[in-house]
Amino acid sequence: MIDPTEIKGLKDYRDRLRMHTTKRFPTRPIENITHIAVHHSLTKTGSAEAFARYHVGTNNWPGIGYHIVIEQDGVIKWCNEFEKRTYHVGNSNGFSVGVCMTGDFRTDEPKPEQWQSLLRVLNWLKTELNISIENIQGHNEFSGYSWKECPCVDMTELRAVINKPKIKQKKIINYAPGSYSFKDILRNEVNFYLGELKRLNPQITELQSPKKTKVEVKPPSSSPYLDTKTSTEIREVIKEMEHHNYKVFLNDKKDYNLNIVGVRSHSQIPNSFNDKLMVFWKFKGSWTLKQYKITTDPVLYWLQNPMNVNGTAILKEGQYKNAYRIGKHTSKSGSYTALVQAEPVTVIRDYDKDADLDFTGSREETGLFGINIHLSKKSGKSSFVDKWSAGCQVFKNSNEYKEFISVCQIAASEWGNSFTYSLINNY
Ligand SMILES: [Zn+2]
Structure with a gap:
């Protein structure tokens, strides 16, 4: 079994979600997995717990249909082993991992923390399961689903960001005061946890969600609390x-x-x-x-x-x-x-x-x-x-x-x- 608990921000929820009393998802060999399907929940709010209740209680499924749920605060909940053939892309379920972000991206946008978590999850799955970049797809890129308004994120851009060469060392780029696009920062910092980036770069005062283009970077100010006397x-x-x-x-x-x-x-x-x-x-x-x-x-x-x-x-x-x-x-x-x-x-x-x-x-x-x-x-x-x-x-x-x-x-x-x-x- 491959274990994603090393992903930062991931919590193991496999035993914490509602399951059907008798039904179980069928299993599959890990080698069968060739694709990742990215979804949004189509709900303004929600959690893995709520989706599990719905999938089991209303749909009468064995359990929650996704393998991973990424909530709006960036928390990643691991819901099903990847060997489980769960329900999220119909005929393509047999070879796909389902990753769902909470939100309705027809009208809203992924939160920055959520987007960063998505990048971490996709990077990790891509490496561990040896999935090619073009097989990281939105729900509506799967056969038979072109009509579906899911996940309503720019998958071409997402694949481009994931495909950028990784920065190995944990080095923070010294941002000069000025105005930066979010995408520029994201390209440089693809492996970065957003909170960490902001903490280490106090001059970055504003990081908007991925679709917005302008980020204000103010000159570093001497932080009024970071003196040696501060506990x-x-x-x-x-x-x-x-x-x-x-x-x-x-x-x-x-x-x-x-x-x-x-x-x-x-x-x-x-x-x-x-x-x-x-x-x-x-x-x-x-x-x-x-x-x-x-x-x-x-x-x-x-x-x-x-x-x-x-x-x-x-x-x-x-x-x-x-x-x-x-x-x-x-x-x-x-x-x-x-x-x-x-x-x-x-x-x-x-x-x-x-x-x-x-x-x-x-x-x-x-x-x-x-x-x-x-x-x-x-x-x-x-x-x-x-x-x-x-x-x-x-x-x-x-x-x-x-x-x-x-x-x-x-x-x-x-x-x-x-x-x-x-x-x-x-x-
Ligand atoms: Zn979907």
């Missing part, structure tokens, strides 16, 4: 924030200019405080960092008994500028001081009421939902999240919470009662 943890989280173009509060004329950043762990187990809240600020050139155990996810109880008919809310990754203020959080046991939502945030509604947290494939909504940052128990620690959180960001430990609120109160007296909250996935 690795702060350095890493700031790099991640800058990677998402989030504002980092650096003004240190007064103390407590807070950066409040939730870091959501990859583990999507409800009922556990497995995320962290990083609170950090710079004063007179030095950073202070506080880290607290929290959960950014709603809990099992609310997933299965949502208060809202549209399903329980999960706060979406993002930066919510000035969206929080010190106020009162009301719970069954009364109300107490908390950071409360003051401006719209975006939530993902998980409406299938299963025990998984679904971050994609569900509906998004933006508005005022009372997604507060608060405490689980008034004193001591909570070992399980239990009923405390319905999409709120909830502290495990009451002493940590008290410290956090007092830091916020000092900050409010210096900078006003308005806080920006950023939620990022673990990096």
